[in-house]
Amino acid sequence: xxxxxxxxxxxxxxxxxxxxxxxxxxxxxxxxxxxxxxxxxxxxxxxxxxxxxxxxxxxxxxxxxxxxxxxxxxxxxxxxxxxxxxxxxxxxxxxxxxxxxxxxxxxxxxxxxxxxxxxxxxxxxxxxxxxxxxxxxxxxxxxxxxxxxxxxxxxxxxxxxxxxxxxxxxxxxxxxxxxxxxxxxxxxxxxxxxxxxxxxxxxxxxxxxxxxxxxxxxxxxxxxxxxxxxxxxxxxxxxxxxxxxxxxxxxxxxxxxxxxxxxxxxxxxxxxxxxxxxxxxxxxxxxxxxxxxxxxxxxxxxxxxxxxxxxxxxxxxxxxxxxxxxxxxxxxxxxxxxxxxxxxxxxxxxxxxxxxxxx
Amino acid sequence: xxxxxxxxxxxxxxxxxxxxxxxxxxxxxxxxxxxxxxxxxxxxxxxxxxxxxxxxxxxxxxxxxxxxxxxxxxxxxxxxxxxxxxxxxxxxxxxxxxxxxxxxxxxxxxxxxxxxxxxxxxxxxxxxxxxxxxxxxxxxxxxxxxxxxxxxxxxxxxxxxxxxxxxxxxxxxxxxxxxxxxxxxxxxxxxxxxxxxxxxxxxxxxxxxxxxxxxxxxxxxxxxxxxxxxxxxxxxxxxxxxxxxxxxxxxxxxxxxxxxxxxxxxxxxxxxxxxxxxxxxxxxxxxxxxxxxxxxxxxxxxxxxxxxxxxxxxxxxxxxxxxxxxxxxxxxxxxxxxxxxxxxxxxxxxxxxxxxxxx
DNA sequence: AGCACGGATGTAAAGGTTTTCAGCGCCATA
DNA sequence: TATGGCGCTGAAAACCTTTACATCCGTGCT
Numbered sequence: 001x002x003x004x005x006x007x008x009x010x011x012x013x014x015x016x017x018x019x020x021x022x023x024x025x026x027x028x029x030x031x032x033x034x035x036x037x038x039x040x041x042x043x044x045x046x047x048x049x050x051x052x053x054x055x056x057x058x059x060x061x062x063x064x065x066x067x068x069x070x071x072x073x074x075x076x077x078x079x080x081x082x083x084x085x086x087x088x089x090x091x092x093x094x095x096x097x098x099x100x101x102x103x104x105x106x107x108x109x110x111x112x113x114x115x116x117x118x119x120x121x122x123x124x125x126x127x128x129x130x131x132x133x134x135x136x137x138x139x140x141x142x143x144x145x146x147x148x149x150x151x152x153x154x155x156x157x158x159x160x161x162x163x164x165x166x167x168x169x170x171x172x173x174x175x176x177x178x179x180x181x182x183x184x185x186x187x188x189x190x191x192x193x194x195x196x197x198x199x200x201x202x203x204x205x206x207x208x209x210x211x212x213x214x215x216x217x218x219x220x221x222x223x224x225x226x227x228x229x230x231x232x233x234x235x236x237x238x239x240x241x242x243x244x245x246x247x248x249x250x251x252x253x254x255x256x257x258x259x260x261x262x263x264x265x266x267x268x269x270x271x272x273x274x275x276x277x278x279x280x281x282x283x284x285x286x287x288x289x290x291x292x293x294x295x296x297x298x299x300x301x302x303x304x305x306x307x308x309x310x311x312x313x314x315x316x317x318x319x320x321x322x323x324x325x326x327x328x329x330x331x332x333x334x335x336x337x338x339x340x341x342x343x344x345x346x347x348x349x350x351x352x353x354x355x356x357x358x359x
Numbered sequence: 360x361x362x363x364x365x366x367x368x369x370x371x372x373x374x375x376x377x378x379x380x381x382x383x384x385x386x387x388x389x390x391x392x393x394x395x396x397x398x399x400x401x402x403x404x405x406x407x408x409x410x411x412x413x414x415x416x417x418x419x420x421x422x423x424x425x426x427x428x429x430x431x432x433x434x435x436x437x438x439x440x441x442x443x444x445x446x447x448x449x450x451x452x453x454x455x456x457x458x459x460x461x462x463x464x465x466x467x468x469x470x471x472x473x474x475x476x477x478x479x480x481x482x483x484x485x486x487x488x489x490x491x492x493x494x495x496x497x498x499x500x501x502x503x504x505x506x507x508x509x510x511x512x513x514x515x516x517x518x519x520x521x522x523x524x525x526x527x528x529x530x531x532x533x534x535x536x537x538x539x540x541x542x543x544x545x546x547x548x549x550x551x552x553x554x555x556x557x558x559x560x561x562x563x564x565x566x567x568x569x570x571x572x573x574x575x576x577x578x579x580x581x582x583x584x585x586x587x588x589x590x591x592x593x594x595x596x597x598x599x600x601x602x603x604x605x606x607x608x609x610x611x612x613x614x615x616x617x618x619x620x621x622x623x624x625x626x627x628x629x630x631x632x633x634x635x636x637x638x639x640x641x642x643x644x645x646x647x648x649x650x651x652x653x654x655x656x657x658x659x660x661x662x663x664x665x666x667x668x669x670x671x672x673x674x675x676x677x678x679x680x681x682x683x684x685x686x687x688x689x690x691x692x693x694x695x696x697x698x699x700x701x702x703x704x705x706x707x708x709x710x711x712x713x714x715x716x717x718x
Numbered sequence: 719a720g721c722a723c724g725g726a727t728g729t730a731a732a733g734g735t736t737t738t739c740a741g742c743g744c745c746a747t748a
Numbered sequence: 749t750a751t752g753g754c755g756c757t758g759a760a761a762a763c764c765t766t767t768a769c770a771t772c773c774g775t776g777c778t
Binding site for chain 4 (some may be wrong): 020022023024034035038039041066067068069070071072073074108
């Protein structure tokens with residue numbers, strides 16, 4: 001009887017969990033140095049075709065995945081992005097997050113999400129914590145003080161979403177044009193006295209909307225004379241005279257809208273533009289409770305186009321702000337390191353909550 | 360005249376951006392070795408008190424923050440968590456995400472978010488990609504095939520949210536009890552024929568709800584005889600006889616609810632329980648469009664308690680499932696490496712969409 | 719023939735941290 | 749007076765990758 005003993009250098013080791021296969025393993029298996037492996041993977045043109053093939057092949061069969069931490073240690077780039085939103089429960093943000101997330105994954109980046117629970121004070125700290133682990137962060141921060149923002153931007157690559165400050169890349173939307181579409185729509189329906197219920201004064205988006213409102217207001221000012229200059233995108237029909245009344249700022253929530261409703265109803269207007277959809281929904285809710293017909297007695301128009309707006313009855317007419325595209329654009333800016341301000345288009349979506357002025 | 364030249368080893372270098380202060384810098388400044396610094400920071404009891412003080416002091420003044428990548432390289436732990444949700448735009452998920460995120464930050468962990476866009480096929484791949492960069496992942500994946508899930512769980516630490524499979528830690532909610540509360544509420548209002556519109560058959564949550572429904576159904580079965588055993592949480596009033604009719608499965612969306620509405624209205628029921636709030640909202644919407652009074656003609660009851668439900672008119676009665684707490688619990692399980700199944704309580708929230716049966 | 723050059727590959731350092739091991743001084747015990 | 753142990757600290761290895769530098773060889777030129 002002949003016994004054959006096979007001696008192997010590596011005893012048949014029992015591995016639990018996923019085996020971490022390193023670049024060294026690939027190098028050994030392919031019979032090259034680690035340097036060649038890394039070159040084959042990231043500078044394919046500098047290594048001989050035959051070698052490259054062999055390396056790539058073994059890498060694949062071994063299931064090699066570079067260790068990003070190790071890579072980051074030396075390159076300084078992590079392949080990760082940070083994303084900070086004030087409140088994920090606000091239905092405006094998930095769309096942006098999805099956009100960021102999708103684009104980042106396309107570019108083979110992972111994204112850290114941080115939700116600050118509407119606490120602007122905590123934001124800067126959070127970003128700095130993240131800073132070490134990411135190549136840049138996209139920041140949705142309507143309320144953070146500009147100085148703080150600027151300091152942050154000096155330290156790490158940032159792109160702002162729905163906020164603009166000098167010298168920092170950002171992506172926003174054409175609020176002015178949106179507002180023009182909104183008011184144009186309402187005046188075309190015969191409304192001559194329109195309320196705007198404002199959001200938080202500290203919010204960039206609100207300031208911007210008020211600015212737009214007033215700009216459009218000048219065009220349709222009460223005297224009924226056509227505004228002199230034509231706007232690029234077509235301007236509000238100036239034949240209709242129209243009065244805009246701004247109403248005190250509310251929290252940008254459903255509750256804010258509910259609270260504002262009675263004031264709006266007392267203001268003698270036939271239409272109202274809300275700071276955002278959430279506020280508009282609040283208005284709608286209170287109107288329903290008080291038996292005010294929408295759009296019969298009051299037309300309601302929102303901003304944002306949150307999914308919710310299409311689900312209520314009557315469905316909400318709103319100025320749609322790009323969310324996914326904004327997120328994607330932000331990631332693009334970040335990855336291309338372009339210090340650029342991008343402005344995305346807005347679009348009025350007419351649904352059931354606006355109608356002809358009655359009376 | 361005497362000129363003094365001071366030669367320094369380091370020319371006054373101009374640094375742009377944040378200076379990365381390393382453990383070496385701290386060690387030099389404190390006059391100790393790097394080993395002592397790391398010990399002072401993470402094994403405080405093994406270093407002499409005076410030394411520890413000095414090191415901690417200098418670390419703070421220098422603003423030292425350990426480089427997590429480097430640490431992870433050697434310890435194998437990253438201090439990061441992964442979180443995977445099927446669709447962030449579904450208002451059920453932001454609450455969970457917020458919970459996960461909040462708890463993770465408390466534990467000084469950052470979280471990677473991945474949204475799979477309702478594509479169960481892509482999920483496993485995503486998780487594996489993340490796997491290298493995280494210590495574990497919390498998985499909201501109602502649809503991923505169980506086999507795949509199991510394979511995943513074998514490779515990396517996982518905790519499931521709102522899904523349960525053998526041998527894997529998970530956090531879910533007391534569906535059965537919730538269903539009991541719901542039906543109890545409806546029968547108390549005098550409803551004797553109640554529809555359930557089911558969600559996707561492939562969804563664990565739907566299977567679970569159907570199971571609960573049938574279990575409760577046995578208790579209140581048409582013969583009107585009281586069920587024998589009392590349930591722990593108080594049981595459905597068995598005096599009322601009640602018939603449950605299950606209706607075909609729909610997509611778990613607003614549109615799904617809209618589509619299901621006409622069938623429900625044709626089924627001769629006075630109340631309907633929807634798979635989730637989104638579906639319930641769809642029902643509500645279609646009812647409003649058809650002039651069906653809610654709750655007068657039909658009582659509508661949802662599951663989940665998404666914020667939206669409180670904003671519509673009439674506001675939605677619903678079985679609230681914990682979202683933030685579920686996220687937090689999931690993180691706890693993950694970090695404590697406890698292979699445990701946790702079941703959170705559910706609670707009926709009565710709002711305006713349910714009322715006494717008429718006729 | 720000698721030389722420079724360029725292509726392909728290997729060697730080694732570097733990046734920041736943790737951990738193992740060794741060293742040192744000192745006290746208690748034998 | 750040795751010896752052992754203990755408390756504290758430092759040196760160096762290790763983690764995995766990328767990159768700067770060195771090596772080797774063949775080719776074309778002077």
